[in-house]
Amino acid sequence: MRIVFNLQILRVLGLPVVGGLHTLTAAASNLLKNRTAILAFCWIYVRKYQSQRESEVVSTITAIFSLAIALITSALLPVDIFLVSYMKNQNGTFKDWANANVSRQIEDTVLYGYYTLYSVILFCVFFWIPFVYFYYEEKDDDDTSKCTQIKTAFKYTLGFAVICALLLLVGAFVPLNVPNNKNSTEWEKVKFLFEELGSSHGLAALSFSISSLTLIGMLAAITYTAYGMSALPLNLIKGTRSAAYERLENTEDIEEVEQHIQTIKSKSKDGRPLPSRDKRALKQLEERLRTLRKRERHLEFIENSWWTKFCGALRPLKIIWGIFFILVALLFVISLFLSNLDKALHSAGIDSGFIIFGANLSNPLNMLLPVLQTVFPLDYILITIIIMYFIFTSMAGIRNIGIWFFWVRLYKIRRGRTRPQALLFLCMILLLIVLHTSYMIYSLAPQYVMYGSQNYLIESNITYDDHKNNSALPVPKRCDADAPEDQCTVTRTYLFLHKFWFFSAAYYFGNWAFLGVFLIGLIVSCCKGKKSVIEGVDEDDSDISDDEPSVYSV
Numbered sequence: 001m002r003i004v005f006n007l008q009i010l011r012v013l014g015l016p017v018v019g020g021l022h023t024l025t026a027a028a029s030n031l032l033k034n035r036t037a038i039l040a041f042c043w044i045y046v047r048k049y050q051s052q053r054e055s056e057v058v059s060t061i062t063a064i065f066s067l068a069i070a071l072i073t074s075a076l077l078p079v080d081i082f083l084v085s086y087m088k089n090q091n092g093t094f095k096d097w098a099n100a101n102v103s104r105q106i107e108d109t110v111l112y113g114y115y116t117l118y119s120v121i122l123f124c125v126f127f128w129i130p131f132v133y134f135y136y137e138e139k140d141d142d143d144t145s146k147c148t149q150i151k152t153a154f155k156y157t158l159g160f161a162v163i164c165a166l167l168l169l170v171g172a173f174v175p176l177n178v179p180n181n182k183n184s185t186e187w188e189k190v191k192f193l194f195e196e197l198g199s200s201h202g203l204a205a206l207s208f209s210i211s212s213l214t215l216i217g218m219l220a221a222i223t224y225t226a227y228g229m230s231a232l233p234l235n236l237i238k239g240t241r242s243a244a245y246e247r248l249e250n251t252e253d254i255e256e257v258e259q260h261i262q263t264i265k266s267k268s269k270d271g272r273p274l275p276s277r278d279k280r281a282l283k284q285l286e287e288r289l290r291t292l293r294k295r296e297r298h299l300e301f302i303e304n305s306w307w308t309k310f311c312g313a314l315r316p317l318k319i320i321w322g323i324f325f326i327l328v329a330l331l332f333v334i335s336l337f338l339s340n341l342d343k344a345l346h347s348a349g350i351d352s353g354f355i356i357f358g359a360n361l362s363n364p365l366n367m368l369l370p371v372l373q374t375v376f377p378l379d380y381i382l383i384t385i386i387i388m389y390f391i392f393t394s395m396a397g398i399r400n401i402g403i404w405f406f407w408v409r410l411y412k413i414r415r416g417r418t419r420p421q422a423l424l425f426l427c428m429i430l431l432l433i434v435l436h437t438s439y440m441i442y443s444l445a446p447q448y449v450m451y452g453s454q455n456y457l458i459e460s461n462i463t464y465d466d467h468k469n470n471s472a473l474p475v476p477k478r479c480d481a482d483a484p485e486d487q488c489t490v491t492r493t494y495l496f497l498h499k500f501w502f503f504s505a506a507y508y509f510g511n512w513a514f515l516g517v518f519l520i521g522l523i524v525s526c527c528k529g530k531k532s533v534i535e536g537v538d539e540d541d542s543d544i545s546d547d548e549p550s551v552y553s554v
Contacts, residue, residue, distance in 0.1 A: 038075065042068045049418045049426070059420035062132045063427040066124040070434035073117040074387050077438055077449070077493050078380040080110050084489040085452030092455040092476035092487075110492045118210050118496075121435070125213060125428065126164035131157040133424045167209040207499035214439060215503060217432030218510040221440070225390055225433060226517035228397030229329040234525040235396070236322030239315060240533045243303040250299060254292045261285050298534045308533075328389060333518055335363035335444045340511050353504025369448040370478075379448075386444075387437050394433045398426060439497055439507050450494045451479035456487035 042064045050060060083106055088094055134153035264282045268274050274282065302308050311318075342361040347354040372378035395413075403411040403425050411422030418426065442449040457474035479488035498504050 038071045039064075039068050042071065046423065046427070049413060049415055050423050051417050051419055054419055056136065056420045059132055059136060059424060062124075062128060063423050066129060066431050067427045067434075069117065069120050069124060070431040071387070071391075073114075073121065074434050074437055075384070076110070076113055076117065077441065078383045080491045080493050081379070081449065081452040083110060084491050085454055087489060088454050088456075090453075090455060090476065092457040092474070107489065107492060114492055114496060115206060118206055121213070121431065122164060122206075122209055124431065126160040127157060129424055129428055130160045133421055136420045136424075164209065167212050168205045170208060204499060207496050210435065210496060211500060211503040213432055214435045215506055215510075217434075217436035218439070218507060218514075220429050221390075221394070221433050221436050222510060222513050222517050224397030224401060224429065225394045226397070226514045227401065227521035228393035228395065229332070229518055230326075230522035230525045231400050232393050232396035233322040233325035233329060234522075235531060236318045236325065238530050239318065241530045243299055243308060243533045246533060247296065247299040247303060250292055250295050254289065254296065257285055257289045257292060261289065295534060302533055325389075325393075329393075329518070331364060332386075332444065333515060335365045336440075336511055337515060338363040339366070339443050339446060340508065340515075343508060350505050351501060353498055353501035354508045355498065355504070363444065366445040366447060369445045370453045374453060383441060386441060387434065390433065390437050390440070391430060394430060398429065403429070438493060442494070442497055443507070443511055447478070447480060449497075450490055451483075451488050452491070454479040454488050456483050 045067065046060060046063045050063075086095075087106070131153050134156040135149055138149040138152045261282065264274070264278050264285070267278060338361050343354040346360045369379055369382065372382055399413050402409045402413065403422060411419065411425060413422060413426055438449075455476035456479055458477050459474060477483075
């Protein structure tokens with residue numbers, strides 16, 4: 001029996017599915033609602049952090065679209081798992097409608113969905129975002145014409161395009177076999193390459209490119225997400241310092257600096273010039289006084305703000321959220337540690353990308369997700385929560401650390417004050433981190449990501465009390481890596497993640513680094529005191545105007 005999937009899911013991802021119309025229609029409806037929720041979240045998220053004085057339509061649309069594409073791609077993961085699981089009964093047999101052709105059609109359709117979304121991600125990372133970024137970099141020069149801005153931005157973007165082309169070539173054409181016929185024409189050779197690209201090597205090319213981006217996303221996750229997972233909950237628990245107390249301290253500092261300035265100026269009352277050392281000290285003190293007065297204006301605004309009073313009333317709720325987030329972080333860390341330890345002890349080694357043939361050390365999430373997967377929305381909701389948790393903790397890490405190039409800080413991320421270029425950097429980093437979440441979820445629940453809740457039949461010898469001989473009966477067993485190929489269907493996500501063993505090996509070592517950075521961040525966050533209610537207003541803060549106070553993280 002062949003049934004075309006509900007039109008709603010065609011609008012979302014173009015995924016025709018057969019069989020189980022009522023259940024799959026519900027899945028499509030959930031996807032449509034989640035797509036709308038993702039777009040709404042991205043719009044609110046970007047608008048929350050972008051600068052109101054330097055807001056640009058193109059950069060805003062670019063940031064919203066790129067972040068939404070990343071989240072929609074991550075939303076395809078539970079759909080992929082659901083489809084391979086729904087093709088089989090709990091007793092290990094395939095459903096009547098899930099014959100070989102239908103199963104292949106479903107797998108190909110999900111694969112085409114990944115092709116489309118990953119191609120859009122490559123376009124965003126290597127073309128669209130770099131072009132918009134360099135365009136606004138050139139726009140800062142007032143003497144530059146719009147035509148010159150476009151030409152310069154296009155010139156720099158070509159470098160990213162070359163990198164993208166090289167990644168595709170390495171992934172697609174290097175491992176190809178050449179035609180056996182040495183007398184073949186050039187057209188036949190080109191035709192052969194395109195045929196190979198359209199079959200298996202197209203997947204290899206795209207997988208290599210996406211895996212390269214995921215590897216960069218792993219580095220971003222180690223830097224920002226691991227630290228944010230410890231900093232965010234502890235900052236919620238500790239809270240910020242009192243605005244009134246900070247204002248009192250700031251007033252005392254202003255009086256002290258003014259006294260020092262008067263002392264230095266008094267040396268030149270008789271007309272004698274100040275020594276160069278005193279001139280430098282006077283200049284530094286005047287800069288310090290301007291910063292303190294700026295802080296005074298911001299502290300006065302925040303102290304009298306209704307938002308401060310509202311956040312003060314929500315203080316118990318913030319503590320509860322902080323405790324919840326730290327418990328979730330510990331759950332993830334324990335699950336990731338057990339999964340990595342299982343790979344270290346029982347995997348096939350580095351040459352296989354540390355693949356596990358069966359789960360030996362189970363972890364909490366790997367046990368929980370297959371149970372929730374039997375009711376479709378539950379595991380989808382849990383994975384969505386995991387992804388959103390990674391987003392929020394990554395954002396917390398970026399806000400605390402800033403965007404750096406080696407030892408040079410390029411941008412600060414501040415609510416309502418982030419420049420267009422910094423916003424594009426922010427969404428680029430978040431896009432790469434969201435790409436890496438697919439492997440993070442695989443690390444937390446490898447069996448779930450590979451096979452979902454599939455079972456397969458194995459022969460088991462059973463001895464009955466009233467019979468002397470044994471009887472071989474098929475019994476269901478959970479699908480794992482050593483299951484027969486024709487009995488268990490692997491998700492397309494897993495194929496993308498493990499097309500190249502060396503990427504899997506790099507992800508494995510990256511997980512250990514992630515755990516190490518989390519522990520270091522936890523120690524640092526515990527040792528640090530409460531944050532200032534206006535943290536970030538300092539001498540080098542050029543994107544905070546003197547006459548435009550705002551509500552900070554209070």
